[in-house]
Amino acid sequence: MLALFCLISLAAPLTYAWRPSQPRLHFQHSELVRSGRLMSLSVPAGDLNSLLPGEDGRRLYIGMKDHLLSASLDDITQTPRKIYWPASPDRIQNCIMAGKTLQTDCANFLRVLELYNQTHLYACGTGAFNPRCAFIPTNLFLRAEEQMLQYEDTESGKGKCPYDPHQRTATAIIDGELYAGISSDFLSHDTAFIRSLGERHVIRTEQYDTTWLQGAEFVHVAAMSESDNEEDDKVYVFFTERAQEAEGAAGKVLYSRVARVCKNDIGGQRSLVHKWSTFQKARIVCSVPGPDGIQTHFDKLQDIFIQRGKDKKNPLIYGLFTTTSNVLNGSAVCVYRMQDIIRAFKGNFLHREGQQYKWTEYTGRVPYPRPGTCPSSTYGGFKSTREYPDEVIFFSRTHLLMQEVVHPLGGHPFLIRVGVPYKLTRLLVDRVEAVDGQYDVLFIGTDSGLVLKAIHLPKASGQNQEITLEQLQVFKNKSPITAMTLSKKKQWLFAGSAEGVVQLGLFHCDLYGQACAECCLARDPYCTWDGHSCSPYMPTARRRNIRQVNDDGNPLNQCVRQGAGLQVDAEEKTQVVALGNSTYLECLPKSHHATVTWFKDIGENSLEQHKVRSGEQLVVIDRGILIPRAELNHGGIYHCQLEEHGFRWTAVTVRLIVWSPAPHPTLVSSQPWYQDVMALINHGKLERHCKEFSQRHNNKESGNHKHNKQDRKRADRHRHRGGGEKEKGRGRKNRSRMQSSAQRLPRSA
Numbered sequence: 001m002l003a004l005f006c007l008i009s010l011a012a013p014l015t016y017a018w019r020p021s022q023p024r025l026h027f028q029h030s031e032l033v034r035s036g037r038l039m040s041l042s043v044p045a046g047d048l049n050s051l052l053p054g055e056d057g058r059r060l061y062i063g064m065k066d067h068l069l070s071a072s073l074d075d076i077t078q079t080p081r082k083i084y085w086p087a088s089p090d091r092i093q094n095c096i097m098a099g100k101t102l103q104t105d106c107a108n109f110l111r112v113l114e115l116y117n118q119t120h121l122y123a124c125g126t127g128a129f130n131p132r133c134a135f136i137p138t139n140l141f142l143r144a145e146e147q148m149l150q151y152e153d154t155e156s157g158k159g160k161c162p163y164d165p166h167q168r169t170a171t172a173i174i175d176g177e178l179y180a181g182i183s184s185d186f187l188s189h190d191t192a193f194i195r196s197l198g199e200r201h202v203i204r205t206e207q208y209d210t211t212w213l214q215g216a217e218f219v220h221v222a223a224m225s226e227s228d229n230e231e232d233d234k235v236y237v238f239f240t241e242r243a244q245e246a247e248g249a250a251g252k253v254l255y256s257r258v259a260r261v262c263k264n265d266i267g268g269q270r271s272l273v274h275k276w277s278t279f280q281k282a283r284i285v286c287s288v289p290g291p292d293g294i295q296t297h298f299d300k301l302q303d304i305f306i307q308r309g310k311d312k313k314n315p316l317i318y319g320l321f322t323t324t325s326n327v328l329n330g331s332a333v334c335v336y337r338m339q340d341i342i343r344a345f346k347g348n349f350l351h352r353e354g355q356q357y358k359w360t361e362y363t364g365r366v367p368y369p370r371p372g373t374c375p376s377s378t379y380g381g382f383k384s385t386r387e388y389p390d391e392v393i394f395f396s397r398t399h400l401l402m403q404e405v406v407h408p409l410g411g412h413p414f415l416i417r418v419g420v421p422y423k424l425t426r427l428l429v430d431r432v433e434a435v436d437g438q439y440d441v442l443f444i445g446t447d448s449g450l451v452l453k454a455i456h457l458p459k460a461s462g463q464n465q466e467i468t469l470e471q472l473q474v475f476k477n478k479s480p481i482t483a484m485t486l487s488k489k490k491q492w493l494f495a496g497s498a499e500g501v502v503q504l505g506l507f508h509c510d511l512y513g514q515a516c517a518e519c520c521l522a523r524d525p526y527c528t529w530d531g532h533s534c535s536p537y538m539p540t541a542r543r544r545n546i547r548q549v550n551d552d553g554n555p556l557n558q559c560v561r562q563g564a565g566l567q568v569d570a571e572e573k574t575q576v577v578a579l580g581n582s583t584y585l586e587c588l589p590k591s592h593h594a595t596v597t598w599f600k601d602i603g604e605n606s607l608e609q610h611k612v613r614s615g616e617q618l619v620v621i622d623r624g625i626l627i628p629r630a631e632l633n634h635g636g637i638y639h640c641q642l643e644e645h646g647f648r649w650t651a652v653t654v655r656l657i658v659w660s661p662a663p664h665p666t667l668v669s670s671q672p673w674y675q676d677v678m679a680l681i682n683h684g685k686l687e688r689h690c691k692e693f694s695q696r697h698n699n700k701e702s703g704n705h706k707h708n709k710q711d712r713k714r715a716d717r718h719r720h721r722g723g724g725e726k727e728k729g730r731g732r733k734n735r736s737r738m739q740s741s742a743q744r745l746p747r748s749a
């Protein structure tokens, strides 16, 4: 009886409620491999920083430690071509002498990998704290023997690549020039945003001026057009830095930022020579109000994805953030509109009178042309930033920070993960034409080797609802995902970690089930019910026209419209138990969004059913019904009913036969009843809790309040004794596992 209580009290937190942030389906690494959705290239990468699809759509370039790889985009498992690019031996010596570590510092960690032109890549490595860069002809990978890049084939990487591989770096090649957010010195004190490589003179942020940048960790660089006038084109850079305007007695505060410069900025004439004269920055916020009204900030930017839709000038910007607080262990995705970022740059400036003053809004006169404006023949007639009046240049130097803060769409994160044993690391977005409209599908990598797949309806401004469709364990040893890329054409996702590179199918429609309702409930924009099965959706002009955009949000309407019916076939099972023995009726919904309810037929020939509730002789838990001691009246037909999105169906029907072995009274099992059941369920935590609960109770009864280690040891010994019992238990465990895995697999046609 007490043990029953124990189970009931445990069952409560295990009960499923529909929680949007809970991934609907979970896939283990082995399942993904078995179903052919996941392929792996194991390379002892140690450090894998970039995955870059080639322009021809056939090769995937991989930047690692001392190596540059070219793998097949169609089949990652094919042996990749390699270029060996080590740091020079004397640099390695110097690096070690400077007190650095051979494995983690004194090698050539590739940190920049870009497509330069149709025939060449541009790549840079840290070169054992002596950064080097090189143009790499892609046909070098075609040679059969492994290639080696000599020191003479490379050029100085200063201002293009960090010295220290642990410094976060963001780069982009735009019109043949390299824009790099890096720490540009040996000690990583000078964080800078630098343009180099083209015909023009190198240009950068002011050096060692903390109002420009302070301890910046760069995440992303992208070119953006704001108008049809090319002279107005800008380059944006996203990063996290120490926030000058917020720091005080409390010490270091981190803010995430978006900054921008004009593409045609060449610096000032008398001041800001070879420095950006249009550099401006604004804060981007991703936070949630706590119960006390105080905002919890996801302050550290981890990744940015720019989703350029039809309106090229107004992309959606997806930002992935984590908290620096170790207590919270949280991550979030916030979505920003380009208009909102531009508005912040049109707003007022912050300034301060001097080092000891506070930052305040600047309300004085702003010189003309307004700092941050790109030189243009259409307004003002300035041919270049060198022609700007000194007053403008001087103002620009000291008014870099905007007062307005950029808030996310809807004012709050679109996805939050808090209190989970992982943090989010990388983000990709695929815009998908689905049967019921357009979706943005997010693929998010974690530091535990998972990929999460979530959907976002880009049109529903303000009403962000996140649905995480899948959680996929893509790296066997749970290595943090450090790079991701997607081939839209081939419908593959590539993810990299210290274990190597994996190639993952974006979807696997036929795994959702054989009924229309199961296909629709999956809500996977890549999949649709084609009248016979759940299959990939191919948008065609005709079908696109009849599409109804997002209906009323009920995914089942599609089946109703198609007249497909909502019938889902139930699995049927028969279970036999001896009178007095324990048994367990199991129901494992694939979907973690489904709730489970059990019903039992009232009589053999009755259509009436009653809901099964926990009582003294039977316990209903999250995935099944426990019967500690079977009685004759436990026999009958049980139905496991699932409910998801308001739709109910029977997943499993179990006929339970209680069998009376002999006329003799029932034998009472020598071991505690719950161990019998444990053999059936495989729920280690439950057992420990129950055992402890029983022991606590027993101890109390005998007046002994010390339920100590010895009791536990004795119990363990008891459990591990007796080979016969153990064998029997294992046999049953295997059977129940087989049943459950059969349910998880697609029911083959």
Ligand SMILES: *[C@@H]1O[C@H](CO)[C@@H](O)[C@H](O)[C@H]1NC(C)=O
Residues within 6 Å of the ligand: 116, 117, 118, 119, 120, 135
């Ligand atoms: C690409 O750039 C490299 C390095 O500057 C140059 O040698 C090569 O000719 C260029 N290729 C094309 C097709 O422009």
Ligand SMILES: *[C@@H]1O[C@H](CO)[C@@H](O)[C@H](O)[C@H]1NC(C)=O
Residues within 6 Å of the ligand: 329, 419, 420, 421, 422, 423, 447
């Ligand atoms: C926080 O996340 C890390 C992985 O990033 C994990 O190892 C740790 O257990 C998590 N802590 C909590 C309290 O969830």
Ligand SMILES: *[C@@H]1O[C@H](CO)[C@@H](O)[C@H](O)[C@H]1NC(C)=O
Residues within 6 Å of the ligand: 577, 578, 581, 668, 669, 670, 676
């Ligand atoms: C019922 O339990 C007893 C004791 O654990 C065991 O010996 C017996 O084989 C079980 N009967 C069946 C049919 O499983």
Ligand SMILES: *[C@@H]1O[C@H](CO)[C@@H](O)[C@H](O)[C@H]1NC(C)=O
Residues within 6 Å of the ligand: 730, 731, 734
């Ligand atoms: C049960 O599983 C174990 C490993 O988990 C295996 O060694 C054993 O052969 C299995 N027994 C049956 C009857 O399948």
